[in-house]
Amino acid sequence: MTAHPHRNRDLFPRPMDLAGGRVDLTHGGGGRAMAQLISELFAAAFANPYLAQGNDMAVMPPVTGRLVMSTDGYVVSPIFFPGGDIGSLAVHGTINDVAMSGARPLYLSASFILEEGLLLAELKRVVESMADAAKKAGVLIVTGDTKVVERGKADGIFIVTTGIGSLQSDLNITGERIRPGDAIIVSGTIGDHGVALLSKRENLEFETTIESDSAPLHGLIGTMIEAEPDIHCLRDPTRGGLAATLNELAQQSDLGMIIDEDAVPIRQAVRGACELLGIDPLGVANEGKLIAFCPSDKAEALVAVMRDQPFGENAAIIGHAQPDPRRLVRLRTSFGSERVVEWFNGEQLPRIC
């Protein structure tokens, strides 16, 4: 059986209808249908020895270094978008959260909340995309869970992933270490993910070539740390974009930030779409970008290293941290003026991650 390499013909005499079938309540009911879904879809796609243990948990070998753990829920709509889907996003997003400590991501868990009626073909596409993203990133999905809720109680598919990584050195990368004068580096163009999503939003579809930047960043981070171990802080500017992340870090570090509008890399198409929609690209989500803080005399060398790496080609220094009792994030505009960059009020945006 090439279509179902993991199929146990005695247990599951009929194959799942992956072409036209839909998720129904039996797929989460703990019975044979759920077992078949797990066996033929999830276990087949994520195949690895820890998942194959077949228990409610995975037992892994000892890990050297400190453990790093992070969790994230993914509710993006639509579930397929230019440059990715909810599956690849659920892998990249959690890997990146673990990696922002400087750790190497090792394992993921994946919990699926499925809405009754979801096409099995769509679920298969998502699961295979997750498996592919995990494989390319070198992490294993070792345990998981599936729940099905009645139609109308969810929106197709929600995924929660938890990641574990190992931090093998004495690195201390945290917002509290940002110092006045630290350079602020961004790894590439801002706003791609949010605009790609908006372009596919119901009632708002517009033509654009922009794709989501969804990508795993631990490889880039590994190279950055090798080149410059004294990186003070790393953060991925996801929801709320650069504006929210800089404001969070200003609060955490008890400092202000100032950035140059002209230095922030933004694609023309993203700039144009934001202009049209009346939104600020600084507040638009990214899923494959990071912000780094390091001593200013080391920033240019670090940017040069980043530019040689995948996902770092458009890295740039965009500003610096500075003392400020009000902890404001300021922007020097191309126009020559200065303004405050505020947290975005996000209710106008669709679910983006």
Place this chain on the structure above:
Amino acid sequence: MRFSSEFRDGSLARRIAAAITAECRPDRSYSFMEFCGGHTHTIARYSLEAMLPASIRLVHGPGCPVCVLPVGRIDSGIELARDHGVILCTYGDMMRVPGSQRLSLLKAKAAGGDIRMVWSTLDALKIAQDNPDREVVFFAIGFETTTPPTAMALKMAKAQGLTNFSVFCNHVRTPSAMRAVLQGGSLPLEGVIGPGHVSAVIGIEPYEEFSERGMPVVVAGFEPLDLLQAILMLVRQVNEETPRVENAYVRALPAIGNEKAQAAIAETMTLRKSFEWRGLGTLPDSALRLADDYAEFDAELRFDLPYRTVPDPKSCACAEVVRGIRQPQQCPLFGRTCTPDNPIGSCMVSSEGGCAAHWLYGRHQLPEEPRKETA
């Protein structure tokens, strides 16, 4: 980006600002009202006031659609969604505007009201087509800029025989608000910057009643250079003492406006005898309701919505901010209990509100407050 970046050229802006400084007479003061909230935001976003000489003072006007909508109208919208079970479609700006009893459309939505943010009136029509067994109401707000899309939606609904679609019409008129602000006489104003997108619909002629009474009016676009150009033209009018209506937005608007849009409005809507504005009071002939031929689409009639006046929150200075009498930072609530995340008054909510503009872009220029000690 072509057609917008040219109008954000900082070096050219400094040259126009220098020309303004050179032409301002030392013995005169120049107080200009930018009527429109869009202008207020450009001014704040680009810190234009910092480029101008001290003798020029810019005063925010009432041209922010959600700012001038009184609490009673928000409450009616909430009532539609909550008590009449309709699908209420609204522009995003409206969602967080506070109604009474600490409610807003956003909070009413969380409490179960079917309130949907739309980007266009066509989205609301589509929702009505897709939900034939539900009543769908479009919460129409705005000045003349947003009135034509409502008019077109009404015409389409009539042509399609959509029986489950109606409009809660709160469209208001720019000249009426301008008249109310200028008639008070409490503001020492030397000129008005007119909103370009309103004139794209109504033309510039409606402002002649003001220039005839001695008030210079220059209609401007929304980029920083547009505004600086308009300010320069106003300074010249003041100096020459030749008040008139001028068009500084020639790339976008013909002097007569858009006759097709005017015709669509005239067909579908008619003047209300009176309408309550936040801050400006109840003004005659200042707003629109649906025309009798379109009465079947009038949500106020269909759902028998009585209008009730509801007072503004205590201490909130929105009423004075929209009249230009107080600057946002003179409100006791500004930046303390009232911020965009937790707005008390409408001016802190809208992307066009004067308080929001000052808070979002300009608070680094305000004097520093003593820092609160946190545990």
